Amino acid sequence: MAVKMRLIRIGKTRQPVYRVVVMDGRSPRDGRYLDQIGRYDPRQEPSLVEIDNDKAVAWMQKGAQPTDTVKKLLEISGAMSRYKVAAGKIHTVSGGE
Numbered sequence: 001m002a003v004k005m006r007l008i009r010i011g012k013t014r015q016p017v018y019r020v021v022v023m024d025g026r027s028p029r030d031g032r033y034l035d036q037i038g039r040y041d042p043r044q045e046p047s048l049v050e051i052d053n054d055k056a057v058a059w060m061q062k063g064a065q066p067t068d069t070v071k072k073l074l075e076i077s078g079a080m081s082r083y084k085v086a087a088g089k090i091h092t093v094s095g096g097e
Contacts, residue, residue: 001024001025002024002025002026002065003022003023003024003025003034003059003062003063003064003065004022004023004024004025004064004065004066004067005020005021005022005037005056005059005060005064005065005066005067005070005074006020006021006023006029006066006067006069006070007019007020007021007040007067007069007070008021008029008030008033009029009030015043016042016043017039017040017041017043018039018040018041018042019033019036019038019039019040020036020037020038020039020040020051020056020070020073021033021034021035021036021037022034022035022036022037022059022064025065035055035059037051037052037055037056037059038050038051038052038056038073038077040073049073049076049077050077051073051074051077051079053077053078053079053082056074056077056079056083057079057082057083057086060079060083061083061086061087
């Protein structure tokens with residue numbers, strides 16, 4: 001099963017609000033999802049991005065692939081950098097005293 005992190009559109013006509021969810025890649029856009037990890041409201045000024053970074057990192061470690069849009073949202077929230085540090089793709093230097 002190809003697990004993806006993608007957006008589900010909710011809200012009224014011409015007033016979109018999105019949920020960031022983890023779902024099977026073969027299911028339809030607004031279909032059933034496995035887990036909701038956040039939300040995105042592009043109409044607010046500035047845009048609202050709320051993502052549970054712990055859940056996002058856990059799903060990426062299990063192999064979930066984010067879409068391009070969700071990847072940008074994860075970079076904004078800081079989840080992508082946390083995942084890269086946890087996976088060993090970025091090495092951090094701590095100030096050892």
